[in-house]
Amino acid sequence: MLAAAVAAAAALTATLVTTSANAATFPVSPAQFDQMFPSRIAFYSYDGLLDAMQKFPAFTGSGNDTAQKQEAAAFLANINHESGGLVYVEEINQDNWPHYCDAAQPYGCPAGQSAYHGRGPIQLSWNFNYKAAGDALGIDLLNNPDQVKNDSSTAWQTGLWYWMTQTGPGSMTPHDAIVNGAGFGETIRSINGSLECNGGNPAQVQSRVDAYQRFTQILGVEPGGNLSC
Known part of the structure; x- marks a missing residue:
């Protein structure tokens, strides 16, 4: 002890x-x-x-x-x-939320079509940015993008x-x-x-x-x- x-x-x-x-x-x-x-x-x-x-x-x-x-x-x-x-x-205009999934990326949008809208102080957007930021920070933001709004x-x-x-x-x-x-x-x-x-x-x-x-x-x-x- x-x-x-x-x-x-x-x-x-x-x-x-x-x-x-x-x-x-x-x-x-x-x-x-x-x-x-x-x-x-x-x-x-x-x-x-x-x-x-x-x-x-x-x-x-x-x-x-x-x-x-x-x-x-x-x-x-x-x-x-x-x-x-x-x-x-989070991004105010929810009509835009489904627009940030680039399905051409090999990892797709595992958290959902509308999961990669703007969050945080600089409004991180798009699945590829969540992937890149998460990889750099050691956080799985691709599968858990809501961590940006929760922490x-x-x-x-x-x-x-x-x-x-x-x-x-x-x-x-x-x-x-x-x-x-x-x-x-x-x-x-x-x-x-x-x-x-x-x-x-x-x-x-x-x-x-x-x-x-x-x-x-x-x-x-x-x-x-x-x-x-």
Whole structure:
């Protein structure tokens, strides 16, 4: 029993140290997070985001202080748009839900035709994205996509997975767009550029830009150039 207690204490200490390290490297305080998302639901917790960051240490951990704050603001601005201010966990328009099954994939859609609709802060969609995200994170999201809406850390992990590793319709990951100075507009292109950029939906683009400028102001950092796409 003593050995088990010591092991449990050590595990708790390691978790606290890791969480503290994430808090130290994430340039957004809990108070600033609440200021950015005054209507957010409890599911999208600050601690859930810090926990998810354990798998992506380069997130807000690359470049100088300006780049780190710009990346935090850019990520949070995009998820603000995608989730209605961290209010929605699932895609609102249920009529779209059956449209995200690419039956041409060899693994198909084992959870059902309508199971791969948008979930989480960046609205993870399509069976192939659930498969790829799950493989990368070590979670079987292809067969259990609802884990994204049921577990806060998993939801945040899928958002960070896309941000850090996927180019989408763009030419670089959103992370690289900020760290390499391509600008906020390139993060939009990588997330939803095929529908919004190049005049596709300027109102949606402006919504993201407005949030980014508001968040950079809260963090006390210049937004940089190339804000639109």
